[in-house]
Amino acid sequence: MLAEKRKDRILQILEEDGSVKVSKLTKLFDVSIETIRRDLETLEKEGLLKRVYGGAVLKKNKVHQLNYVKREKEFADEKKEIAKIAIRYIEEGQSIALNNGTTNIEIARELKKNFKELTVITNSLMIASELADVDSFTIILTGGILNNKEYAFYGDLSENVLSDFIVDKAFISVGGVSLTRGITDYLPGEVQIEKKLIEISQEVIILADSSKIDSVSLIKVTDIHEANLVITDSKLDDKILNKYLKNGIEIVKE
Structure with a gap:
């Protein structure tokens, strides 16, 4: 799976569950821990999530969804x-x-x-x-x-x-x-x-x-x-x- 598609899927999981573990993502995508950590680091720099010990949690975007x-x-x-x-x-x-x-x-x-x-x-x-x-x-x-x-x-x-x-x-x-x-x-x-x-x-x-x-x-x-x-x-x-x-x-x- 390409990196961009992988990061999109990570964001979908966060929207559904609110948080995700690195261990879960490595198994899901069949990639190394280092690869997932790089993905999470990139997404954090873009303001889309917050990295925590062992994984990440969803961060509200500056553009937010209202009803x-x-x-x-x-x-x-x-x-x-x-x-x-x-x-x-x-x-x-x-x-x-x-x-x-x-x-x-x-x-x-x-x-x-x-x-x-x-x-x-x-x-x-x-x-x-x-x-x-x-x-x-x-x-x-x-x-x-x-x-x-x-x-x-x-x-x-x-x-x-x-x-x-x-x-x-x-x-x-x-x-x-x-x-x-x-x-x-x-x-x-x-x-x-x-x-x-x-x-x-x-x-x-x-x-x-x-x-x-x-x-x-x-x-x-x-x-x-x-x-x-x-x-x-x-x-x-x-x-x-x-x-x-x-x-x-x-x-x-x-």
Whole structure:
């Protein structure tokens, strides 16, 4: 197993259990104690865990996961700004995918005001509900196992439905964007949906407010170069913006 995948798996275990022993990881990955210690040291430097005697414990990231209702109120103006930029990249009659997220709710509201005919596929109950009264839109809701805290569907059923489609563009709202760690997010179920959307989309557009740029969440979704475009808000520092542009990442803000 590659080091990056191994570290992603370590973070998943920490999210599930809160702590992990070095001895468990050496057996799980069939690698040496020194290899695991290097992995833990790297993850600690990135602020993702805290090493303790014999293992590690989960450390809260500077970008934290709130429940859906609280997230909808957080950075509300920035999300509206991102949504207004995002719709510039949509053409009448296109098929688009929106993952679950409060930024994509704002995109849904903009779609209603600016387009007559679209096909929208989503795993979000809230997005489907927002668009349900637009008769000229085709809305495809994945179904699956409902997470009643996120108002979204996850699991094999959702992913299997997505596998049958090819969409023009996917707008994926995420928890973190980093040059070194790539695109990251919090919930394992949502990450699997995001990976599937990347597979079925001809163009991938990442949505992240400025607080999430240069930040790392729990689980890796994909390498940053898999994104065709990153959209953020006007509060992003120009030094950070230029760093990404110099590394070949197309990132836009107002």
